[in-house]
Amino acid sequence: MHYPHKISRIKKVRATGFRKRMSTRKGRKIINSKRRLGRKIRVR
Numbered sequence: 001m002h003y004p005h006k007i008s009r010i011k012k013v014r015a016t017g018f019r020k021r022m023s024t025r026k027g028r029k030i031i032n033s034k035r036r037l038g039r040k041i042r043v044r
Contacts, residue, residue, distance in 0.1 A: 018043045 014020065018041065021027030031041060 018031070021031050035041060
């Protein structure tokens with residue numbers, strides 16, 4: 001059976017994590033819109 005490429009958790013978090021989102025204006029906008037929808041935002 002063929003397994004898909006497994007990206008490391010650290011790389012994933014660094015690419016799309018909370019701190020990365022907060023570093024840009026648009027990222028903060030994304031987080032605020034998710035919070036408005038009632039989404040739980042996990043900080044790692």
